[in-house]
Amino acid sequence: MAIAEALSTLKQALPKSVELVAVSKTKPLADLQEAYAAGQRHFGENKIQEMTQKWEALPKDIFWHMIGHVQTNKVKYMAPYVHLVHGIDRLKLLKEVNKQAHKNNRSIDCLLQMHIAQEDTKFGLDATELEEIIELYKAGHFPHIRLRGLMGMATFTSDEAQIRSEFAVLKNHFDTYKNEIEAFDTLSMGMSGDYPLAIEMGSTLIRVGSKIFGARNY
Numbered sequence: 001m002a003i004a005e006a007l008s009t010l011k012q013a014l015p016k017s018v019e020l021v022a023v024s025k026t027k028p029l030a031d032l033q034e035a036y037a038a039g040q041r042h043f044g045e046n047k048i049q050e051m052t053q054k055w056e057a058l059p060k061d062i063f064w065h066m067i068g069h070v071q072t073n074k075v076k077y078m079a080p081y082v083h084l085v086h087g088i089d090r091l092k093l094l095k096e097v098n099k100q101a102h103k104n105n106r107s108i109d110c111l112l113q114m115h116i117a118q119e120d121t122k123f124g125l126d127a128t129e130l131e132e133i134i135e136l137y138k139a140g141h142f143p144h145i146r147l148r149g150l151m152g153m154a155t156f157t158s159d160e161a162q163i164r165s166e167f168a169v170l171k172n173h174f175d176t177y178k179n180e181i182e183a184f185d186t187l188s189m190g191m192s193g194d195y196p197l198a199i200e201m202g203s204t205l206i207r208v209g210s211k212i213f214g215a216r217n218y
């Protein structure tokens, strides 16, 4: 019951305009099933192999979000079913997703991941790289991709002013492109530790794991 309760508490405080992705990485199927029974349909994973095993085992009306760093050679495994790829952090990856989407006769929704944190361990594009990819997209280079927006992770810190300013940078870039690109409507920012701030700063999708499923044992 703990999972269902956590979900309902979270959802009560969430504006209608904000989508909740339940981040279930490392968690067993039983935990996802409990969340599913409580009505949760959007799940986030950060490893393609694990996500594919869960996709095979669970009901087919689940929307699967790939939120992790994606290796190009593994895109093919998720291409048939993935709902949204959050971590597009290089041109080569976008090309591969486009190619695999084509092979599967579909288009795949993607977010471009920006590097907004101070830690240099977090992946992502800088403003110049972002613009380059968006120009190529607008020029029609990725016919099997639908760019839906941006994703980013703030620095892991208790300094709220810093987190706010990093989210503000992402929101700014999002607003720049929102009116230029059709269907560019998703700003994926906010996790268990910082989602209230992210929502304040304009997030439309939060990725929450430990707050729903409890701490992870790696």
Ligand SMILES: *Cc1c(COP(=O)(O)O)cnc(C)c1O
Binding pocket: 023, 025, 046, 067, 068, 153, 190, 191, 192, 193, 207, 208, 209, 210, 211
């Ligand atoms: C693990 C993860 C989350 C969820 O983290 P919590 O702190 O458990 O909510 C969100 N986004 C990404 C990209 C992650 O890898």
